[in-house]
Amino acid sequence: xxxxxxxxxxxxxxxxxxxxxxxxxxxxxxxxxxxxxxxxxxxxxxxxxxxxxxxxxxxxxxxxxxxxxxxxxxxxxxxxxxxxxxxxxxxxxxxxxxxxxxxxxxxxxxxxxxxxxxxxxxxxxxxxxxxxxxxxxxxxxxxxxxxxxxxxxxxxxxxxxxxxxxxxxxxxxxxxxxxxxxxxxxxxxxxxxxxxxxxxxxxxxxxxxxxxxxxxxxxxxxxxxxxxxxxxxxxxxxxxxxxxxxxxxxxxxxxxxxxxxxxxxxxxxxx
Numbered sequence: 001x002x003x004x005x006x007x008x009x010x011x012x013x014x015x016x017x018x019x020x021x022x023x024x025x026x027x028x029x030x031x032x033x034x035x036x037x038x039x040x041x042x043x044x045x046x047x048x049x050x051x052x053x054x055x056x057x058x059x060x061x062x063x064x065x066x067x068x069x070x071x072x073x074x075x076x077x078x079x080x081x082x083x084x085x086x087x088x089x090x091x092x093x094x095x096x097x098x099x100x101x102x103x104x105x106x107x108x109x110x111x112x113x114x115x116x117x118x119x120x121x122x123x124x125x126x127x128x129x130x131x132x133x134x135x136x137x138x139x140x141x142x143x144x145x146x147x148x149x150x151x152x153x154x155x156x157x158x159x160x161x162x163x164x165x166x167x168x169x170x171x172x173x174x175x176x177x178x179x180x181x182x183x184x185x186x187x188x189x190x191x192x193x194x195x196x197x198x199x200x201x202x203x204x205x206x207x208x209x210x211x212x213x214x215x216x217x218x219x220x221x222x223x224x225x226x227x228x229x230x231x232x233x234x235x236x237x238x239x240x241x242x243x244x245x246x247x248x249x250x251x252x253x254x255x256x257x258x259x260x261x262x263x264x265x266x267x268x269x270x271x
Contacts, residue, residue: 008108
């Protein structure tokens, strides 16, 4: 099997190396990813503009390719240009953050997997849910840092790919959306459906006292602080049983959601 691995966090993000390490004993792996972070860009593509592609070295000394474009660009370039033959499977991730619910259409990680499907390639989008309550740790100097523990995500991803190799991709499924919690209580994977939403959004203005606690971004040139507003996301914590959010937040176990790219509703008979 030939596997293309990409992401939206950038070619040097720790999650893409974790994805490579998870499956490199099962297949021939090629890594092609954006040259910088492209989180939340959805399925954006760079059309009729030049892209720069470079050969780079990952932390383990292996070769990868960086593309000066979006996650979707990286998948297209990897599958149609870098690799001699079209890959049998595309893996995007392991994303440093959760990607669940109908909000996945904004995710560069998941939409890069959508792009793979449009090229006729089955895909897995993999993400690590890092609960702030447990993922922030202190070093010996008292400095806080995010602990990216990909160990369970790597094991689950490995087992899913191994099952695909043995049994093939299931009928009626275009891609899998995998989310693994860092603070898991069970390693058993739950087959789930998409939740209604992942984040609540509200617009706050410069006079809102919460703003100072949520954000600390410097003003850009020609910006007046009195005129600024910001969209503030707030992670939803209540989910219906059987949904991806319920598996992650309530049951604290890995969630695997089978998806189809065709979003046509078949229920409209008369209107």
